[in-house]
Amino acid sequence: MSVNESDKYLLVPITKFLRYLSIERNFSQYTVKSYREDLMAWLEYERDLHDGVCPRPDLIGTPELRGYVLAMSEAEYGKATISRRLASLRGFYRFGEREGWATQNPAKALRNPRMRRPLPLVLSQSDVLKLLDAPDLSSPLGLRDRAILEILYSGGLRVSECVGLIFSDLLLDEDLLKIRGKGKRERFAFIGSYAKQSLLKYIVRGREYLRVASQESGRRVKGEFTPLEPSRETQRFVATFFPNSRPFAPDEAEYGYQPPSPEELNDPAARNRWEAFLEERVFLNKNGKPLGTRGVAQKLEEYVAQTGLDPRISPHSLRHSFATHLLDSGADIRSIQELLGHRNIVTTQIYTHVSTAALHAVYNQAHPRAHTSGVSTDEERE
DSSP: OOOOGGGHHHHHHHHHHHHHHHHTSOOOHHHHHHHHHHHHHHHHHHHHHTTTOOOOGGGOOHHHHHHHHHHHHHTTOOHHHHHHHHHHHHHHHHHHHHHTSOSSOTTTTOOOOOOOOOOOOOOOHHHHHHHHTOSOTTSHHHHHHHHHHHHHHHHTOOHHHHHTOBGGGEEGGGTEEEEEOGGGOEEEEEOOHHHHHHHHHIIIIIIHHHHTTTTSTTOOOSSSOOOOOOOHHHHHHHHHHSTTOOOSOTTSOOOOOOOOOHHHHHOHHHHHHHHHHHTSBSOBOTTSSBOOHHHHHHHHHHHHHHHTOOTTOOHHHHHHHHHHHHHHTTOOHHHHHHHHTOSSHHHHTHHHHHHHHHHHHHHHHHOTTSSGGGOOOHHHHO
């Protein structure tokens, strides 16, 4: 989108608002990005409405914003998108009231479109196992993907939380992960034994291969490969959290990596390398760079197609499955709220509806009088 002189009337306060969200409100980069996209779409609408000249935001009233909502509806924008853009406008004008350039909030009077919140897509436990078994463990990318899928399901993580993990977040002696969630709120997530072992396999066999992939041209990252000797920092990490580990089969030899000696602990250079290692991202892409959320989504699409599962499955479906399976097994809703990192329990309660829907399906299938087709007449009973 090109920018002209009049755009500054909206661009300047929008830029200040986004800086406020990032610095003072401590919003994540993803949230700030969503606000930016919403407000820039509104700026483009205002420019088109006023023949290429953006008005000052304090001169825009509720009727004009109502026209914006109508234009989005006519363009067949989804109700969730319209509601999100209205929320962005309300926040923007609240900021304007605080800053003094707006005397009122014209977006406050606008109602969100009525919409029924859809139930989240939840995998059965057997489908989860199919998905977890899909990655090819003879390749470094397969080892990585298996670890990611295991962690997403084991801890109920958002995909951004998973790819954002650094080594200092892996508190594996306590079976915990330190998670930086929405709004940069921190919480702890549990990591089960299967996820922990998959993570170890990736760290030892696959990560070192990916880490040097960008340094050596022609290095393959698909198919069978010869694992590289892990860096000393990786060995030290494994020796700390996985002592005497036989991660691949009961009859395989132990790693035998040595914990740091007193000399190593007191060596400034070794200490600096260790501290730098703890800040490295755990999951890398095929080029040895930090893996992004889109990379995980693309790989999951491949595994879903490979296993013939529902094509609507996304990385977030494993988080939904985590919560629903816990609830089905007797976990209380408050505990699930804490594990998911939800600020409001209302957000978590959606899983009670999912669980009820599953029970209803079982009832309809099993109960002899759930359907009229299963009810015998008086004549038949006689």
